[in-house]
Amino acid sequence: MSLARNTLVQSTLTLGSRLLGFGRDLALSANFGQGALMDVWSTALMLPNMFRRLFAEGAFAQAFVPVYGGVKTREGDEAAAVTASEAMSFMFAVVAAFCILLQVAMPWIVPLLLSAWKDDAEVMRVGVIATQLAMPYLACMTIASLLSGVLNTGGRFALSAAVPVFLNLCTLAPLLGGFLLPVSPAMVLLATSAAVTVSGVIQAGLLWWGVRRLGVKLKLGLPRLTPNVKRALALAVPGAMAGGAMQVNSVVSQVLAGSDAGARSVLYNADRLYQLPLGLVGVAIGLALVPRLTRAFVSGDHEGGQKTLDDGINLAMAFTLPAAVALFVIPFFIIDATVTRGAFTSADAARTADVLRQFAWGVPAFVLAKVLTPPFFAREDTRRPMYFAVTAVIITVVLGSGLFFWFRAQGWDGVLGLAIATSVSAWVNVGLLAGVLIHENAWRPSPAFVSRIARVLAASAVMAGLLLLASINYGLLSRILLAKEIAVLVVCGLGAAAYGVCLFAFRAVTLSELKATLRREPGGGAVSGLD
Template structure:
């Protein structure tokens, strides 16, 4: 498949999952608002969610694919299957042990994670039990991440992009009955936490079936640190840390907000929105880039690698910039129109919108990091991206902590400081990654690339002006279109159409180029069947 076709498959299926996830978040917000049970839920989901993004959404898969693909090319399918089986057995054992350890010590950890509720033991108790119920999801995601890497190496992208939908389906199944029955909030929390683990089991089983259907026979045996496992871990663990810098930064922010009631809920709601472009575009392009760049690197095709990276960045920015502009220009419009209901008030929406605006200007960097790390992974260089990722985490911790407490001391919302620090560290990470690629001549932006990017920026600015005009007339538009929900859909739709028209008007893209990017490449593997 072409890069655009692979990305389209990933993004389309991810979009369906994210839309269901948005419905789930509406149900959560309506049920819990930004109160204690919502803070308990976000804490229970904090570690499982980070591992889902760190592993299942591409970081580990990006690091594992070159290792698995290299063994497959050199030694054949059977040797690759043995390598994957050994890695799976070892990692599953390690993560399962880690899960059990966390479940045992959680009663002592939770007062530090939710320090704002130390004088409310019922909230801490509910958060501890919910976290223990959701923790096995980590082990499920370990299995899912490796199986996704095997499928992606075989040219199968759809199943690994589709299975995350079960997280939303299962949690919605646990949330819907309480909407009509007088079930206590604490009971609802535990039902949703259990549903998280159930969804993980379903995802792992479906991916295992997909790998078996692909003809790869994996076995789970006794964990053993074989030479293949050591080599895999030496590349994959730093690679996962490098590709998951944003998720680690998010985890750091979650820890810092534990002392502020409602702050973790604000961070969760903002996080869900700004992560949408990352899941739809950044992860999809990142996963599609790794096999192509690996192939170009092995073949010594420097020009092909440069062209692939140009296409990847152009494609990523064409989809990401308008999303970032919308989140920056009309965050309150979006949140108040879609989320405000039940226990979630307009004041909650205003606080979340202020935080989201500072995440928005970092969105292009979050996506670019996903596009700029595959060239390192393709050459099995995971050390330097890991160093850059650690640097960004240090910036988030130091700058975020300083701004968080300084803002609170001045009577401002401390979460704003965390958003500023997260976006700043993301741009530093991109500068480090891009600087190395340019300095080593692994990527040299072509004049055509620079021209196209500038036109994408111009189209985004036109859309920004239109959205700003809509935002200052939010009340009027809600009255004209009878409901704020209808108004936000129309405004976003008009903005998308205007942006698309400007792309063609400014010749950032042409019809012939669009057809060419979506055309299957000669000799590409047939990915029908399972996908």
């Protein structure tokens, strides 16, 4: 299957999940607003969600695929299944023990993460229980991540992209129940946290079924640190850290924000919006690139590897840049029209929009990092991306802390400083990754590539002008179109249409090229119910 087709399959399924997630976030904001309980929810989800992004959404799978694929090629399917079983058993045991340790330590951890509410005993009690209920999701995702890697190596992408929908379905149910049943908001929050773990069990179970249907028989047994496990971990752990640099930065930002009431909620809402392009485009392309780049590297096809990376970056930027532009130009329009209701006010929307704008200019870097790390993983080089990720984290911690406290001293919103630092560190990470690839001649941007990116930028600039005009007339458009919800849909739809027309008008893409990218490659795996 072609790179574009693989990306389209995953992005389409991920879009469905994200739309349900958006519905869940609307229910969260309506139930809890931007206060103590919303801060508790974002804390309860922070650690398991970080691991979900590290593992289930691609970073661990990207690092595991070359190891599993190499054993499969050299020693056959049975040896690869043994390797996967050994790695899964060992990692599950380690992460399960880690989960239990965190749950025991949660009464001491939560006050540090929610320091703004540490004097409120009820908030602390609910925070501890909610985080303990959600934490087992982490162990479920350990199994799910490895199963996703097995499926992706076998050319099956759809199931691993589809199962995250159950996180949104399971958590949405108790939130909707909160509107219908006479229960306290705290009880709704606890039920929603428990639903996170329930969804993890469902996801792991479905992926296990998918792997069995693929013909791969895995076994979860006693953990053993075998040579294959050591080799897999040596590559997978640095790879996961490299792929998850942005997630680590996000956690650092949230820890700093814990001292500011409501700041954690602002970060949660902004995070959900600016990570949408990452989930739809960056992760999907990153996962699809790894098998292709691995084949090119093993066969010595340098030209094929270059073209694959050029296509991946072009495809990523064609979808990411308009999303980044929209988040930068009309953040308040988007948030106020969609989220403001119930306990979530227009003032909350304005604060979130200011922060979202500072994340928006980092969005292309977040996606590019997902596209530029697979060339390292394909060559089983996971250490240098890890070093670059650590550098990015250090920048976030130092610059973010400095800006956070300096902004607060000036009477400004300290969360703005955290967003700025996160975007700066993301671009530094991209610069380091691209610099090494270019220096080692693993990737050399061609004139055609540069021309294509310039045309995508021009199309995005036209769309930005239209969105800016709409933003200035937000109130008028809401009255003409009868509702702000209708206005934002119309504006975003017209902006997307204008962007698409400009892509063809500026010849950033042609119809023949579009058909070619979606055409199945010779020898590509057939699409089944799982791929």
